[in-house]
Amino acid sequence: MRIVTAEQSREMDRVAIEERKIPSTDLMERAAAAVADEVMALMGDTPGRVVCFCGPGNNGGDGVACARLLLEAGFEVRCVLVGSHEKMTMDTRAMEAKLAAAGGKLEPFQPDDGAFAVWCLECGAMVDAIFGTGLRRGVEGDALTAIHMMNTCDIPVVSADMPSGVETDTGRVLGAAVEAAATVTFTLPKVGHFVGKGGLHTGKLVVADIGIPADLVNGADCPVCSVGEGEVRFPRRPLDAHKGDFGKCYILGGSVGYSGAPVLAAQAAVRSGAGLVTVGVPAPVWPVAAAKLEEAMPYPLPAGKEGQLSLEAGEAVHGRLDGCGVCLIGPGLGRGNGVSAVVRQLLREIHVPVVLDADGINALEGHIDVLDERKGLHTILTPHDGEFARLGGDLSGGDRLGEARRFAMEHGCCLVLKGHGTITAFPDGTAYVNTTGNPGMAKGGSGDVLSGIILSLLGQGMPARQAVPLAVWLHGAAGDLCAAEIGEYGMTPSDLVSALPRVIRTHME
Ligand SMILES: NC(=O)C1=CN([C@@H]2O[C@H](COP(=O)(O)OP(=O)(O)OC[C@H]3O[C@@H](n4cnc5c(N)ncnc54)[C@H](O)[C@@H]3O)[C@@H](O)[C@H]2O)[C@H](O)CC1
């Protein structure tokens, strides 16, 4: 699904209103109806008590119109203005008049009104229409109070367009933000619904069609998107296929104490459909890998006394790597100087696509030039925040998407910045935001599984632009299946591997 920025949303709005002559209040009424529908669904279509917190902008207008619709549907509604009446937009004033005509009232929000606070405690739901795509700066004053009130009442909140306090284009929380049970956005989702803290505040995301003409929606240039359910494809295999048709993959990883990482990566690669997977591990780790791996082919490499690859390993890698079409370097490799030097030398010598994870990424610390020398060759990095920071990534500003895209463009690589709402950024500035996954995946080994899936789909011939976002999606979808069947506490990365075939089968063409 394509994802738009605040500016793109405003531009679609403007063209629809000014050029296609669609009345802005029609758009607002449809937006309000979508929010009201979600409130009614939340309350089981049983009229009850609802409070609407409305800002002075058009987001507030959505809320005032929603209050009227709920009133007309038999709900007991109070609608409060959080902000100055003078700053109300024309459309929001029009909605205030319609609310009054329906017997309702837009009253000023009184933070110290205890009776109002008590009244709210009996609500079945709350509507958050304080800020939408127009949020410009940190939330303060009455808006801050209202947000805290919604977050502490233990009553489900339905946010209009954005959870108030979440910055549309980055997902940053500006001071404080509503923790929505559901967010009803309009036309297309926004970055802030998935990325950064915004992904934690959005709740269930509903994307409502409010009548923006399809050509405007489809014409929007969206450099950022998510892998939509309908876009997940695993083509059926030709009847006369053989194992060589589905990729010859190479994994370099493992060290004493970290023998499981390359094993998980290899198992994930096989379970995602790779035909042949060779695994180079330091000699002391080889018996463990050989005992655990049946389909993949582990073999021993020269190792130093600390159980990590030695400098001589580089030559031995080429012996088996040269016949492979794609390579993963890093799972469990360790960070000894010798290992990192071997990794950097291999990166200079290998000309097939390389997936770099964990200690493969750490080998670039202070040597980012090695990555830059691979511009034009496919290099896919899969760091978590700490590894990204060691590469020079700066997440201090909170703009994960912007920073991931900057890094990918600057270094000519594909960057998978893992976390809630994992971002896959490409050298041309386009990016995907992932919408699958859950906290049950926050366990050692989960990243090894992801790197194995990416390796596998690349090895099977999928272009990186398709393979990497799809692998991230598949990894999260397998995690969601495990969470549903086993629970977030007990699920393991090995369970993720076992779940992969069932998720893939569900999406076979
Ligand atoms: N895009 C569409 O198709 C439609 C969108 N609608 C809704 O309109 C809002 C956007 O409305 P806008 O008036 O531009 O801004 P907001 O209402 O989001 O912002 C409120 C207002 O508040 C001021 N402001 C910004 N930050 C702060 C702050 N921290 N403290 C105080 N005040 C602040 C700023 O000046 C804004 O004007 C969109 O989200 C939709 O909900 C249409 O209703 C339907 C079609």
Ligand SMILES: [K+]
């Ligand atoms: K809102």
